[in-house]
Amino acid sequence: MRSIILLVFWLVSCCAWAIDPEPPLDDPIIDAEYQQLIREVRCLVCQNQPISDSSAPLAADLRREIRRMYEEGSRRAEIEEFLIARYGDFVLYRPQLKPMTWALWGAPLVLLFIGGAVFARILRARMRQSITEV
């Protein structure tokens, strides 16, 4: 009985992520790149969803457009430029590294450095303290 229920769930699970009704692109390498890219393009209608997960009409249009560009031989860099020229850096979940996004990409490193410096200071103070206590 349990195995039948599991089987049903397993069969149904396919449809949970089948938002893009189109068949895969002919070239498996290109298709993998396409699948990867649509997971990293923001749907601007429902901003915390990638277009791969969104059923918004705009997401479908963007998928169709990206697919068409891949079919015409464009590659990821070109398609990213196409999207950014129209929707801005915000459209990519992984924005490109450029002066505008330096702060965004650099902030974690800067914060890590500050955290490390504070940590080192505290450690040193404690070591000194324990030495004087001894």
Place this chain on the structure above:
Amino acid sequence: MWRYLLPVVIFSVLGLFFLRGLNLNPGYVPSPLIGKPAPEYELPKLKDMTSTVGSADYVGEVVLLNVWATWCPGCRQEHPYLVELSENSGVPIYGLNWKDDGDKARAWLETLGDPYVATAVDATGEVAIDWGVYAAPETFLIGRDGKVLYKHIAPLTPAVWENEFLPRIAAGCAAQPCAPLTNVR
């Protein structure tokens, strides 16, 4: 001394970030098109699908391009004001009917009035993608040099017209004189 001052400084900086960040509208995505040449297009005319309308029709003119659809509540909200602008502002308004039903769109203009010089039909949404459209209604201001001067996302209101559109139109007209503008309220 620093031990006491530092948290205050950090808190103030964070506070400033929050003050700014929380007052921004997260749904607003600034358009990268501002200051760039407006995308070109040529599409069937809503009222006469056998002929076309496009960017070539307003070369050298200051115009508005309004993206609308009958499924968009904000478009209905701003429609009476667009009609008013078309009658009084002196700025031609072109429409872009975005992924809509042609019959419904024609009926809409029939009953609510038609503020547009002409409406282009973008049934597939391809031209809308070129313009970076994501939430109708959107209104673009296009200068005489064919560049996008401004984009407004949300229904057009008298306040927006006066504060955002008129100064930009006036600045453009100072460089190259254009038809007199009236302040529509």
